[in-house]
Amino acid sequence: MPVLKGKELRIVGFLCNWCSYGGADTAGVGRFNQPTDLRIIRVPCSGRIDPLFIMKTLLNGADGVLVSGCHPRDCHYAEGNFYARRRLEVLHRFLPILGIEPGRFEYTWVSASEGQRWQQVVTRFTEQIHKLGPAPKIAGPAASETLRQMEAAL
Amino acid sequence: MKIGVFVCHCGSNIEGTVDTAAVAAAAREFPGVAFATDTMYTCSEPGQEEIVNAIKEHQLDGVVVASCTPRMHEQTFRRTVERAGLNRYLFEMANIREHVSWIGKDREANTNKATELVRMAASKLLHNRPLLSKQFDINKRVLIIGGGVAGIQAALDCAEGGLEVILVEKTTTIGGKMAKLDKTFPTVDCSCCILGPRMVDVAQHPNITLYAYSEIEEVSGYVGNFEVKVKKKATYVDWDKCTGCGICMTKCPSKKATDFFNEGIGKTTAINIPFPQAIPKKAKIDANFCMKLQKGKCGICAKVCPSGCIDFTQQDEFVTEKVGAIVAATGFDLFDWTVYGEYGGGRYPDVITSLQYERMLSASGPTGGHIKRPSDGKEPKNVVFIQCVGSRDKSVGRPYCTGFCCMYTAKQAILTKDHLPEAQTYVFYMDIRATGKNYDEFTRRAMEEYNAKYIRGRVSMIYPKGDSLLVRGADTLMGTQVEVDADLVVLAVGADSSAGAAGLAEKLRISYDSYGFYMEGHPKLKPVETNTAGVYLAGCCQGPKDIPSSVAQGSAAASKVLGLFSKDKLASDPQVSVVDIKRCIGCGKCIKTCPFGAIKEIDFRGMKKAEVIETVCQGCGICTSTCPQGAAQLQHFTDNQILSEVNALCQF
Ligand SMILES: Cc1cc2nc3c(=O)[nH]c(=O)nc-3n(C[C@H](O)[C@H](O)[C@H](O)COP(=O)(O)OP(=O)(O)OC[C@H]3O[C@@H](n4cnc5c(N)ncnc54)[C@H](O)[C@@H]3O)c2cc1C
Numbered sequence: 001m002p003v004l005k006g007k008e009l010r011i012v013g014f015l016c017n018w019c020s021y022g023g024a025d026t027a028g029v030g031r032f033n034q035p036t037d038l039r040i041i042r043v044p045c046s047g048r049i050d051p052l053f054i055m056k057t058l059l060n061g062a063d064g065v066l067v068s069g070c071h072p073r074d075c076h077y078a079e080g081n082f083y084a085r086r087r088l089e090v091l092h093r094f095l096p097i098l099g100i101e102p103g104r105f106e107y108t109w110v111s112a113s114e115g116q117r118w119q120q121v122v123t124r125f126t127e128q129i130h131k132l133g134p135a136p137k138i139a140g141p142a143a144s145e146t147l148r149q150m151e152a153a154l
Numbered sequence: 155m156k157i158g159v160f161v162c163h164c165g166s167n168i169e170g171t172v173d174t175a176a177v178a179a180a181a182r183e184f185p186g187v188a189f190a191t192d193t194m195y196t197c198s199e200p201g202q203e204e205i206v207n208a209i210k211e212h213q214l215d216g217v218v219v220a221s222c223t224p225r226m227h228e229q230t231f232r233r234t235v236e237r238a239g240l241n242r243y244l245f246e247m248a249n250i251r252e253h254v255s256w257i258g259k260d261r262e263a264n265t266n267k268a269t270e271l272v273r274m275a276a277s278k279l280l281h282n283r284p285l286l287s288k289q290f291d292i293n294k295r296v297l298i299i300g301g302g303v304a305g306i307q308a309a310l311d312c313a314e315g316g317l318e319v320i321l322v323e324k325t326t327t328i329g330g331k332m333a334k335l336d337k338t339f340p341t342v343d344c345s346c347c348i349l350g351p352r353m354v355d356v357a358q359h360p361n362i363t364l365y366a367y368s369e370i371e372e373v374s375g376y377v378g379n380f381e382v383k384v385k386k387k388a389t390y391v392d393w394d395k396c397t398g399c400g401i402c403m404t405k406c407p408s409k410k411a412t413d414f415f416n417e418g419i420g421k422t423t424a425i426n427i428p429f430p431q432a433i434p435k436k437a438k439i440d441a442n443f444c445m446k447l448q449k450g451k452c453g454i455c456a457k458v459c460p461s462g463c464i465d466f467t468q469q470d471e472f473v474t475e476k477v478g479a480i481v482a483a484t485g486f487d488l489f490d491w492t493v494y495g496e497y498g499g500g501r502y503p504d505v506i507t508s509l510q511y512e513r514m515l516s517a518s519g520p521t522g523g524h525i526k527r528p529s530d531g532k533e534p535k536n537v538v539f540i541q542c543v544g545s546r547d548k549s550v551g552r553p554y555c556t557g558f559c560c561m562y563t564a565k566q567a568i569l570t571k572d573h574l575p576e577a578q579t580y581v582f583y584m585d586i587r588a589t590g591k592n593y594d595e596f597t598r599r600a601m602e603e604y605n606a607k608y609i610r611g612r613v614s615m616i617y618p619k620g621d622s623l624l625v626r627g628a629d630t631l632m633g634t635q636v637e638v639d640a641d642l643v644v645l646a647v648g649a650d651s652s653a654g655a656a657g658l659a660e661k662l663r664i665s666y667d668s669y670g671f672y673m674e675g676h677p678k679l680k681p682v683e684t685n686t687a688g689v690y691l692a693g694c695c696q697g698p699k700d701i702p703s704s705v706a707q708g709s710a711a712a713s714k715v716l717g718l719f720s721k722d723k724l725a726s727d728p729q730v731s732v733v734d735i736k737r738c739i740g741c742g743k744c745i746k747t748c749p750f751g752a753i754k755e756i757d758f759r760g761m762k763k764a765e766v767i768e769t770v771c772q773g774c775g776i777c778t779s780t781c782p783q784g785a786a787q788l789q790h791f792t793d794n795q796i797l798s799e800v801n802a803l804c805q806f
């Protein structure tokens with residue numbers, strides 16, 4: 001599905017089921033308007049998010065990736081978000097080495113009650129991605145081969 | 155796979171900003187999709203029937219419903235597809251209401267987004283596998299944390315229902331705030347007379363074990379099989395022997411200890427039983443004020459105690475209890491009102507809190523039920539009440555309404571007149587919120603029969619004036635400034651979450667809001683459940699509420715526990731991790747990272763391998779992202795399933 005021409009960019013969110021997905025629901029129930037670019041993938045815990053998911057998402061053409069979990073110490077699975085924080089922090093520092101602007105990836109914590117905060121996070125991140133513009137795409141006849149090689153390298 | 159897609163209008167909730175027919179039309183082109191339609195209310199009976207019929211008619215073996223959040227209706231639709239003979243995990247949901255139609259009005263963008271969410275769901279579904287749950291045994295005992303009126307109600311209802319109950323209370327007596335109240339609105343019946351007998355029932359019920367002056371140290375396990383470590387704090391008194399005679403209190407020479415039960419009105423002895431009806435009626439030594447524990451001198455209580463129960467060497471003790479369900483009923487605490495500089499910030503002795511006033515009104519309180527000014531012990535003539543102190547006030551970070559202060563202020567105005575017929579009461583208020591049964595009539599009585607002068611407006615300043623206080627505020631109805639001479643000022647201080655609420659929530663793995671109040675499973679439909687299976691809520695820990703509502707929640711939580719325990723076995727959630735023994739290299743990384751100790755090392759033909767203990771695994775998937783081999787895979791959220799969602803979005 002092509003992104004809406006001129007209107008949207010491709011932004012993918014990975015949200016934990018217990019806090020942030022609930023926070024996004026709370027924002028919906030409260031009718032807190034948000035930009036429409038974001039597509040949310042639900043995972044049980046931010047600790048389930050493999051940094052490779054984010055890499056694959058970015059390499060496959062996403063313009064931005066947003067990860068959100070429970071606030072530190074508030075994890076439904078006790079310590080999943082601590083694992084997530086360590087992994088995602090490393091990933092964040094690693095992005096420039098792969099030629100990806102670090103501003104295209106962000107992680108944050110939003111609880112199930114923070115509907116308004118979710119609205120602010122989405123709005124801000126979407127604006128940030130629009131400022132960066134569409135990510136350079138791996139294109140041309142050798143694109144799929146390049147992608148395969150890059151993924152293999154990861 | 156033959157997938158059926160059902161796109162819900164949800165009345166106009168979705169259809170209003172999403173073209174559901176266009177979403178269904180687009181879905182027909184997605185890989186695997188054999189059937190797609192839009193329906194008015196998918197969750198309604200006819201809506202669910204439509205799914206069942208379509209599964210049969212088109213031989214579908216997977217279903218996508220695009221509607222509200224899966225946190226709302228995933229269970230509903232899983233049961234629907236099960237009725238049609240499909241495994242309940244061959245089902246996916248696309249959230250096109252909370253995440254689409256309700257957060258934007260652009261119909262074109264919404265329709266496009268909804269279509270993509272359906273594509274994501276359908277591509278994940280192609281990788282779904284049928285999963286079956288296992289049955290496991292449950293421990294039919296319940297832990298109740300907090301012995302206020304809500305916890306007491308939950309404990310008694312559970313005990314009457316035949317369950318073994320463990321009640322853990324932080325202070326030395328149960329009763330909570332209600333035990334401190336003099337009378338209760340809207341009937342003005344004596345608080346201790348209605349609560350006292352229930353407290354005695356707790357003490358005497360054969361099914362209830364009470365740990366007073368105890369706290370939760372650690373919680374592990376899961377619904378049906380929790381293991382809880384309780385810390386019994388040192389009281390320096392052997393409670394097995396203490397008879398509550400109180401002789402120690404009459405002889406203790408340290409008489410300046412903080413009187414927590416009486417909210418600091420007056421002082422008490424270092425060894426102390428908080429009030430005559432305390433349950434358990436046992437003495438405790440306040441180590442900060444005990445001369446023996448501080449300086450090694452004294453020990454008089456040990457000499458006078460007829461049962462020889464004083465033990466200055468006593469240490470904290472730990473007990474472990476196994477339970478199948480937990481009810482949190484930890485109540486509230488008063489907001490720290492001293493941030494209000496305009497009310498003196500705590501400098502004026504004759505500005506007191508509503509709860510201090512309750513103790514003063516109570517016949518068992520430090521003044522024997524006489525209203526006396528803390529500064530000079532004189533009877534006040536003019537008593538001024540200020541409402542909404544730490545409620546409905548963004549400037550102190552408390553925008554919410556506590557809900558019961560309007561009512562208890564009216565009660566206290568009435569009681570003031572009962573105690574001191576000559577007194578005049580004034581109430582500064584913002585609005586009067588009296589929405590319960592007989593509540594508005596009650597506040598009217600305070601004004602009409604008891605002549606309380608209600609002034610609509612905020613107080614801007616309290617000044618000392620001679621030996622009394624000058625209260626200056628606005629009367630917004632008259633549009634004037636008012637000044638009232640006050641002998642005593644009572645602040646209707648709002649409710650905060652109870653001290654330590656967040657820490658306990660973390661142990662219980664439940665969520666709390668930004669004020670520390672615990673989050674219910676659903677604001678309307680699951681008022682006493684949490685998002686953690688087997689953990690329930692009752693009373694003010696969920697949000698401020700009055701006694702009738704707290705009691706109702708206590709009973710509601712008990713009925714939930716009794717319902718849970720009505721089965722002998724529970725079905726485990728099959729969304730657990732599984733280790734592929736062929737790929738596992740036995741590195742043991744997953745064993746180390748699993749927060750629940752759900753993975754054990756096994757020996758497989760002489761090789762080290764990992765194996766998940768199905769009933770212990772909570773399904774977080776941390777092991778899956780840890781395993782370097784991709785051997786540990788969380789069912790229903792495998793790498794392939796998540797990546798198929800990524801691909802559905804990105805490769806087009
Ligand atoms: C001044 C005043 C007057 C009021 N008057 C009325 C009235 O007239 N009528 C009316 O309907 N309502 C009245 N209320 C409201 C009433 O007090 C509450 O509705 C009621 O106390 C709520 O009961 P609860 O059990 O939820 O909480 P609480 O009464 O706060 O009880 C909670 C209990 O849990 C314990 N606890 C806390 N944390 C822990 C922990 N971590 N571990 C173990 N135990 C813990 C506490 O020590 C306490 O015993 C009044 C409130 C105030 C402040």
Ligand code: SF4
Pocket residue numbers: 730731747748749750751752753766770771772773774775776777778788
């Ligand atoms: S998913 Fe893995 S890490 Fe999480 S509880 Fe289960 S076995 Fe442990």
Ligand code: SF4
Pocket residue numbers: 733737738739740741742743744745763764780781782783784785786
């Ligand atoms: S992390 Fe993976 S490879 Fe290592 S022991 Fe666990 S399942 Fe086996």
